[in-house]
Every structure is written in structure tokens, then in C-alpha cells.
Amino acid sequence: MKLGIVTDSTSDIPAFLIEQHGIEVVPSILILEGKEYADGIGISREEFYSRLPSLRTPPTTAAPSIGEFSTRYQKLFDNGCDHILSIHPAVQLTTIINTARQAAQGYADRVTCVDSGSLSLGLGFQVLAAAEMAEAGLRSALEAIESTRKRLHVSAALDTMEYLRRSGRVPGAVAALGGLLSIKPMIELTDGVVKAIGAVRTTKQANERMLNFLLAGGKFERLAILHTNAESRARELLNGLMQRDSQSVSRDILMVNVTAVIGTHLGPNGVGFAAVKI
Numbered sequence: 019m020k021l022g023i024v025t026d027s028t029s030d031i032p033a034f035l036i037e038q039h040g041i042e043v044v045p046s047i048l049i050l051e052g053k054e055y056a057d058g059i060g061i062s063r064e065e066f067y068s069r070l071p072s073l074r075t076p077p078t079t080a081a082p083s084i085g086e087f088s089t090r091y092q093k094l095f096d097n098g099c100d101h102i103l104s105i106h107p108a109v110q111l112t113t114i115i116n117t118a119r120q121a122a123q124g125y126a127d128r129v130t131c132v133d134s135g136s137l138s139l140g141l142g143f144q145v146l147a148a149a150e151m152a153e154a155g156l157r158s159a160l161e162a163i164e165s166t167r168k169r170l171h172v173s174a175a176l177d178t179m180e181y182l183r184r185s186g187r188v189p190g191a192v193a194a195l196g197g198l199l200s201i202k203p204m205i206e207l208t209d210g211v212v213k214a215i216g217a218v219r220t221t222k223q224a225n226e227r228m229l230n231f232l233l234a235g236g237k238f239e240r241l242a243i244l245h246t247n248a249e250s251r252a253r254e255l256l257n258g259l260m261q262r263d264s265q266s267v268s269r270d271i272l273m274v275n276v277t278a279v280i281g282t283h284l285g286p287n288g289v290g291f292a293a294v295k296i
Contacts, residue, residue, distance in 0.1 A: 021152040021159060022094035024104040026082060026114055027057040029142040030244070030274050039149035042090045046114065046279040047080035054080075057279045066278040067247030067286040076184060079279045081114045087121035091129055101156055102129045105145045105163065107137045108210030130156065132163060135209045138276055139242035139292035140172035146240075166240075166294055173206040173215065173231055174244065174290025175224035181285035182212070204228070225251060225289065229258045232266075232291060240294040242272040246281045249273075251289040 024042045025031070036043055045056040048066075051073065055061055070077070087104070094102055104122065106115040115133050122129035134141040147162040176182065182205070201217040202224040218224050232241075232255070245252035252273055259266065276284065 019100045019155050020098055021156055022091075022097075022099035022102040023145060023149045023152060023159075024087070024090050024094070024102055024118075025141065025145045026106055026118075027277055028107045028112070028114065028137055028280055029105075029145050030138040030242075030277055030280070031142040031145060032272060032274065035146060039146065039152075041145060041149055042094060044082045044086050044090055046082055046112075046277075048278050048282065049078045049080065051075060051077075055278075057277055061278070063275045063278055063281070064247060067275075067281060070281070070286055077278075077282045079112075079282050081112060081117045084117055084121045087118050088124060091121060091125055095125070095128070100128070103132065103148055103152075103156065103159055104129055105132045105134055105141065105148060107133075107141050108135045108207075109133050110210035111137060111212075130160070132160070133210070134163070135167060136170060136172055136207055136292075138172070138244055138280055139272065139274060140170055140207060143170065143240050143242070143292060143294050169239070169295040170292070171206070171231075171235060171295065172208075172290070172292045173204065173228065174284065174288055175202055175204045175218075175228050176284055177202065177221070177248075177287035178285055179203045181283055184283075221251070225254055225258075228255055228289060228291065229262075232259050232293065233262055235293055235295060236266075237296040238267045238293045239296045240269055240292075241267045242274055242292045244274050244276050244290045244292060246276050246284050246286050246288040248287045248289050249275065251287070255289055255291070 026044045048055045144163045147166040148159040151158040151162040204216040
């Protein structure tokens with residue numbers, strides 16, 4: 019069986035890995051000052067984050083169309099795929115998975131849609147695990163996704179809770195952190211649920227807490243340092259990890275400036291990580 023892999027731009031998979039594994043990536047939609055952008059096209063991540071704090075009208079996001087998914091599915095079938103695995107972010111956070119499922123209905127039982135329960139490289143690592151097992155068939159790819167998800171940890175230290183609270187995608191108990199004066203909220207994403215894991219008053223304290231979370235995680239099979247246009251913070255986190263435990267990761271560590279469609283709801287100057295334990 020030739021298995022095709024589809025995801026969307028919220029997976030944050032670097033371009034070289036997309037090309038290496040032949041993954042089809044459907045762009046989500048960013049709506050900025052009344053103009054629609056396919057995620058990653060027409061505006062860079064750096065430009066988006068630099069403009070975000072001064073925007074009078076907050077940007078919004080939308081799922082890709084059913085037709086966009088159908089086009090990608092058909093492309094893979096035309097290229098000889100027998101089955102497609104379509105892997106997307108948590109349904110609690112976005113309607114993308116529902117749109118993919120609607121598109122899949124046009125292909126009987128030839129498309130399997132998977133809710134990753136995660137976002138960014140938390141999703142992306144599941145996609146990569148499936149892609150690496152694609153030649154072994156659908157069952158092996160699904161087992162790889164499940165194994166990765168069980169060992170996954172996604173956390174972030176945000177510069178402010180304003181954007182996340184504005185999005186309406188967090189429980190009230192988490193959003194309430196934003197009412198505290200001058201704090202840096204820390205959150206984690208587990209099985210589609212955003213949870214508060216702490217709050218500190220300075221960026222330095224937030225960086226130290228993120229590093230401690232990483233060091234407490236043990237050995238990792240995969241690791242990505244994530245940031246929302248805060249590369250210096252991300253490199254500080256990475257350097258701290260390398261100085262304390264340079265043998266903690268069995269693969270190359272990725273560093274990713276999170277895509278604008280996600281950053282809309284997180285805000286600039288945040289840092290975090292997606293990690294898969296060994």
C-alpha cells in the first residue's frame with residue numbers, strides 16, 4: 019500500500035522535512051486588516067509579529083476550505099497513493115479537522131483523518147512519525163502517531179495572556195491569569211486542552227522555568243524549541259539545555275518561529291517547546 023500524508027500549516031514542520039517526506043501541507047487562513055492570506059504566503063512571520071501589537075483590528079483565522087483538502091487528496095491519489103492519512107490539530111482549538119473529515123467523505127474509506135490533540139510541532143512530530151512509517155502501511159503509521167502522542171509534551175511561556183484570552187480558546191481558570199499584574203503566564207497543551215502550569219513576573223524567570231521543565235523531562239526522541247518572533251529567548255533556552263545536558267536529545271533539535279495562524283492567539287515574544295520523550 020502506498021500511503022500519502024496530509025497535514026496543515028499549523029503543524030509548523032520545516033520546509034526541508036516536508037520535502038524530504040513528501041508531505042502535503044494545506045495552508046490555514048489568516049485574516050489581517052480585512053485581507054485574507056494563505057498561511058505563510060504574502061506576509062512573513064517576522065513581519066506579522068512586528069505588526070501584531072499595533073493592529074487596531076485584531077487578526078482572525080479560518081480553516082482551509084473543503085475544496086483545498088479535496089485538491090490535495092486527489093493529487094496524492096493521482097500520484098498513485100492507495101490511502102491517505104490526514105493529521106490535524108485538536109478539535110477543541112480549531113475546525114480544521116472537521117473540514118478535513120468533510121472532504122474525506124468524498125473518498126469513501128480511502129482517507130483516514132486523525133485528531134492529533136495538539137498544535138505546532140506537537141502536531142508536526144506526529145505527522146513526521148507517520149511519514150517515517152508510511153512505507154510500512156497505514157497500521158504502522160497510526161501506531162507511530164499514537165506512540166508519539168503518548169510521549170508528547172508541549173509547553174509555552176507567553177509574554178502576555180491578552181491574545182490567548184481574546185481568542186476564546188482557553189478555560190476561564192487559565193484566562194484569569196491574565197488579570198494578574200505584570201505576569202508571564204505558562205501553559206501546556208495536553209489532549210487538546212490548554213492548562214495553566216504557573217506564572218512568573220519576569221522574562222528571565224519564565225526562561226528559567228521553561229529550562230527546568232525541559233531538564234526534568236529526561237531524554238527526548240524529538241525536540242523543537244518554539245517561539246513567537248523571540249529568537250533570542252529561544253536560543254537562550256536551547257543554550258541552557260545544551261550546557262546542562264547536551265546528550266538529552268537523540269535527533270537534531272528544531273527551532274521554529276511559530277506560524278502566524280497560531281501566533282494570532284499567542285501573541286509575540288513567547289517561547290516554548292514541543293518534546294517527545296524516549
